[in-house]
Amino acid sequence: MEGGAILSFTIKQIRYFIATSDFGQVSRAAVELNVSQSAMTAAISQLEEILGFELFIRNSHGVSLTRDGEQFLHHARTIVGAVNDAIRMPKKAPDTLKGEINLGVSYTVMGYFLPPLLLLFQRAYPEIEIKITESHRQVVETSVADGPLDCGLILTSNLVNTSDLSYELLVRSQRRLWVASGHELLKANKVKFSDIARQPYIALNVDEAWHTARRYWSNVAAAPTPLLETSSVEAPALA
Secondary structure (H helix, E strand, O other): OOOOOOOOHHHHHHHHHHHHHHOOOHHHHHHHHOHHHHHEEEEHHHHHHHHHOOOOEEEEEEEEEEEHHHHHHHHHHHHHHHHHHHHHOOOOHHOOOOEEEEEEEOOHHHHOOOOHHHHHHHHHHEEEEEEEEEEOOHHHHHHHHHHOOEEEEEEEEEHOOOOOOOOOOOOOOOOOOOOOOOOOOOOOOOOOOOHHHHOOOOOOOOOHHHHHHHHHHHHOOOHHHHHHHEEOOOOEEOO
16 A cells, blocks of 8 residues: 555454453453453554553553544444444345334433444435334333343343343443543542442432442442432432
8 A cells, every 4th residue: 555554454453442442341251252351462462562552551450442443442343243244145136125123222222322323224224114113221121021022122131031032142232430521539639439428429320320330339338428319311420
């Protein structure tokens, strides 16, 4: 390629990078992907060398993404998604596939995940009609198990009926603490659970978000007492 460098990285390196980003620890990512920690570390180091910048900041508790790493993560997910789509490509031409899919989705999935994927699907399979039901996780889960729905998109961390349903993890998102502009915690190099517990806290309860968040506090002495609970994702996490 004249006038520029050719980057040569592997899908394996990209998958290792995404897993490490999701778990925040190389050791946990290695266990999840069933590879050795040394292989994971070597692959990420090679990827950083190819890209020419560091992807992670290493510390005693694990790793966190650099600013360059944050930007590259979006591209990495796109790359892996495109590869997965190519592998799952149907043997029949899209325009010969016809039918109807009854899909159930939970509220946050509808707002943050589904719309762009739905548009791509409709372009690829114009003769397949998707009927969407938006509801709570419990309703979607029960409806898939009992038959009215063919499949569902929900937060798998809250899935209960794992014996009757098969599921696949599509995206793993990191937990983040949202604070108001100028909040004192923005000045801290590290934020502890005890620091959060002392702050006025607004709990998001849509899609069982507060139920899920409480799991992080189960093994620590301190815990926040929410000023209020809200289903509005626009509400700040801390006042």
